[in-house]
Amino acid sequence: MAKYTTSKPSWVPDEPNEKFACSVMGGIEGIKDTTVGNINPNLLSGKTKPKRRLVLSEDDYVNGVLKGDRMTLSRAITLIESNNSKHFAKAQRVLQRLLPHTGKALRIGITGVPGAGKSTIIEAFGNMLCDAGHRVAVLSVDPTSSVTKGSILGDKTRMGTLSRRQEAFIRPSPAGGTLGGVARKSRETMLMCEAAGYDIILIETVGVGQSETTVRSMVDFFMLVVLTGAGDDLQGIKKGIMELADAIVINKADGDNLLKAKVARAEYERMIEYIRPATEGWPTHAYMCSAYTKYGIPELWKVIQAFKEMTTESGVFNKRRNRQLLEWMYSMIDEHLHSLFFDDPVITGRMPEVKDAVLNGIISPTQAVKELVNMFDVDMAARRQVDIFHPEAEVKS
Structure with a gap:
C-alpha cells in the first residue's frame, strides 16, 4: 500500500471548520502512473472509482488530442513534461504519431520585463482572436524559485475571461531554470496544441532580458512589450532583446499615460534605426496599445497578419x-x-x-x-x- 500523508497550513485552525478546507498532500510512493499526480487513498483501496481513467494508452492520448479534448491534451502535455525516464519513450511515440498534424499554426512569442502587462495583453488579444473564429493556445512560462524549486503558475488568474472560453487553452509551465525562461519541453507542448487544432499559439515568457533567444528560436513572430520611460537612445540600443523583436509594443497607452506612451514610441523608433531588423525584409516598428481599453489591439493583429503574408511570399517564413x-x-x-x-x-x-x-x-x-x-x-x-x-x-x- 502506498504511503499517503496530509498536513494543514499554519493559518488553518486545528478544530474542524467548513470555511477552511485547505490541506497539503504529501507525495505518494508506489504509484504506478505518476502522470496523474496524487491519488486519493480510497481509490487505492478500491472503495471508490475514479471519474476518469488513471492510465491512458498511446491511442487514448493520440485520439483525444486530435479530437481537441482539453483534458486529454493537458494530460499529454504532463506526459511530455515529465522528467521520469519511464514516461519519455511513451511521450515521444505519442508525439511522433501527432507530428503529421502539426505546423499549421501561427506561433507568436511575447516577452517583456515583469509588470509590462504581457498577461493582460494576451487576454485582450486572445479574446479578440476567439471572437474572430480562431482557436488560441497560450503557453505561459512561470518563474521557478531557485530556493524551493517551485512555481506559482498563476497566469490563469490574470486571464480570467480567456481561460473560461472553449476556444482557448491556457497552459502554465515552470521555467525550471531554463535559459530564456522557456520550459525544456515547450516545443513539444506547442506541437501538441497544434495537433489539437489550435491555429494561434501565444508563448509568454518570464521576461528576463538578454537570454530570450530561446523563444526567438521557436516562434514566427516575436513581440517585445515595454513601458514608458525607456531611457536614452544608447541605453535602449544596449538592450540586446531589441535585436530579436519583430515589433515593439508600448503598453498601458491610456489615460494620463497616453502622452508618455507617444514619447516612448518616438524614442524607440529612433533606436530601431541603429538595429538590424530581426527578420529579413521586415522593418521593425514601435506600436502603442492598451490592454485595458483594447486600444491598438486590432491594429497589432493586422501587423502580424501583414508579417506572415510578406514573409510567406518571400520564403523567409519557411526558411525560419x-x-x-x-x-x-x-x-x-x-x-x-x-x-x-x-x-x-x-x-x-x-x-x-x-x-x-x-x-x-x-x-x-x-x-x-x-x-x-x-x-x-x-x-x-x-x-x-x-x-x-x-x-x-x-x-x-
Whole structure:
C-alpha cells in the first residue's frame, strides 16, 4: 500500500471548520502512473472509482488530442513534461504519431520585463482572436524559485475571461531554470496544441532580458512589450532583446499615460534605426496599445497578419521554420549527450574524486575534463538507451 500523508497550513485552525478546507498532500510512493499526480487513498483501496481513467494508452492520448479534448491534451502535455525516464519513450511515440498534424499554426512569442502587462495583453488579444473564429493556445512560462524549486503558475488568474472560453487553452509551465525562461519541453507542448487544432499559439515568457533567444528560436513572430520611460537612445540600443523583436509594443497607452506612451514610441523608433531588423525584409516598428481599453489591439493583429503574408511570399517564413527545426535537433543532441555523460555509472563513480582533486589544486579543470572524457565509453552508454519507437523497449516501472 502506498504511503499517503496530509498536513494543514499554519493559518488553518486545528478544530474542524467548513470555511477552511485547505490541506497539503504529501507525495505518494508506489504509484504506478505518476502522470496523474496524487491519488486519493480510497481509490487505492478500491472503495471508490475514479471519474476518469488513471492510465491512458498511446491511442487514448493520440485520439483525444486530435479530437481537441482539453483534458486529454493537458494530460499529454504532463506526459511530455515529465522528467521520469519511464514516461519519455511513451511521450515521444505519442508525439511522433501527432507530428503529421502539426505546423499549421501561427506561433507568436511575447516577452517583456515583469509588470509590462504581457498577461493582460494576451487576454485582450486572445479574446479578440476567439471572437474572430480562431482557436488560441497560450503557453505561459512561470518563474521557478531557485530556493524551493517551485512555481506559482498563476497566469490563469490574470486571464480570467480567456481561460473560461472553449476556444482557448491556457497552459502554465515552470521555467525550471531554463535559459530564456522557456520550459525544456515547450516545443513539444506547442506541437501538441497544434495537433489539437489550435491555429494561434501565444508563448509568454518570464521576461528576463538578454537570454530570450530561446523563444526567438521557436516562434514566427516575436513581440517585445515595454513601458514608458525607456531611457536614452544608447541605453535602449544596449538592450540586446531589441535585436530579436519583430515589433515593439508600448503598453498601458491610456489615460494620463497616453502622452508618455507617444514619447516612448518616438524614442524607440529612433533606436530601431541603429538595429538590424530581426527578420529579413521586415522593418521593425514601435506600436502603442492598451490592454485595458483594447486600444491598438486590432491594429497589432493586422501587423502580424501583414508579417506572415510578406514573409510567406518571400520564403523567409519557411526558411525560419526549417532553421528552427535544425536548431531544435542540435539542442537535443547537446542535451542527450549531456545526459549520457552525467548518467554514466563510471563517470558518477569517478566524479567525486576528480572534483576533490580540482578543488585541492592537484589537477586543473582542463585536465579533469580530459580524464573524465577519456574514461567515458559512449558506445556502452548508448546501448543502455531504449528504442523509443518500440513499446516493448520501454523502461518498466
